[in-house]
Amino acid sequence: MKTLRLNSNDRAVLLGSCFFEKLPAAASSAILDDVVVSTHEEHDILFGQGEALDQVFLVLSGLVRLYRLGKDGREADIAVFPKGELFGESAMFLGNRATANAQAIETTMLARIDSRRLRKLAEQTPEIADALMQLLCRHAQMAEDCLAEDRLLTAPQRVASYILGNCPDGITNFSFRLPFQKNVLAGKLGLAPEALSRAFSALRRSGVTVKGRVIEIHDRQALERF
Amino acid sequence: MKTLRLNSNDRAVLLGSCFFEKLPAAASSAILDDVVVSTHEEHDILFGQGEALDQVFLVLSGLVRLYRLGKDGREADIAVFPKGELFGESAMFLGNRATANAQAIETTMLARIDSRRLRKLAEQTPEIADALMQLLCRHAQMAEDCLAEDRLLTAPQRVASYILGNCPDGITNFSFRLPFQKNVLAGKLGLAPEALSRAFSALRRSGVTVKGRVIEIHDRQALERF
DNA sequence: CGGGCAATTGAAGCTCGTCAACCTTAGTGG
């Protein structure tokens, strides 16, 4: 891991991210004042469950996976964060201890924000507090969505749901590229890689073709009915 | 559903709840200024997924279940809120739309707080904003915990984990009473009632006895190893 | 004592995880 200062490109990514987007410029630059940038290789562990954690992270490039470990060493993914996502914010309110592990899935650049300072800024600036609440809310929703899908849907249905989530409304014919390896998608959906493979096979009958990372939907209706 | 004003007992429950506990008195009474109380029978639906929702709820007595519906009518529990818990707060930040259904599991009294007003108060009062962030964080964690347990643990392990969560540290012999029907516990753990039953059977061999709603642990170590 | 509901138990079926083998692709070096 190397640490750097913030360059202008990084700054653009930060300001364009979901969290900073709606903040007034003054608030943003107050936060960005002492941001540090770090780079990580694929498979690098960013922090581990239970460790002290006094920073909040924003993905400048690459991909980060949040997961927990079972007693037997098995891993369960909680979330996957692409470029522009802020994560690690919950430690801020839970005694500065990480509640999960974080790992870089690809070569990744992170912006690191001091959480104590951010919290102080949130006290002084209602807009920042509001942005934080929206972020927490979004993350809570993501987890609840996952939980509900895990409990209500079968593997092919979860995959169908993921595909539909990437397909604009009112279009029957559509194609898009997975933003990561199938491996990662499987983890995100709570499936073994083999199960994901079989799910794709099952969806072929409903007009889904998969070539490498490219997914084509030929009949949106059929997917929705699945 | 009947609606009432706030009496002194309700007020005590509110002020003693996790959310209000740490708030300065001025902030609390500002919020409680226009609180309304409503009563509900067992099985009453409090609100439904997708409905407009401009209130936040606090359980004064009884029990509330948050759940989502699958296409086939099956239900997946997201959370169960006992007395003193605040819920429905996420709608505040997501366009005032409920993202799940809520149902009274028992005869229940709710305090209803206008969410627009609460949000305004949060802007003006950093302590309220902070309490909200902690609440959101706790709820996010609860969902993540559930998700991780669902994915990492078998049914008996999840039940063991639930029992251990109700058993103070450093004690080998312990007994407590379930705060709700086994039915509800099954839902909370993402199990069919039959599966919960079988899980209890399996745990008998590890020193857990169940009589009605009373659970006895005779060997904490054995449970932890499970 | 009996009705009704929760809880338990049994049997059957389905979904998914696991293990192993195989295929495909890309990258490497002769």
Add this chain to the structure above:
DNA sequence: CCACTAAGGTTGACGAGCTTCAATTGCCCG
């Protein structure tokens, strides 16, 4: 240009774990 390798992905076979349905037991409150 082609053989070789390595890693991701796919397929098959099998078993574990949970759901479902059905029947039974246990329990509370009339």
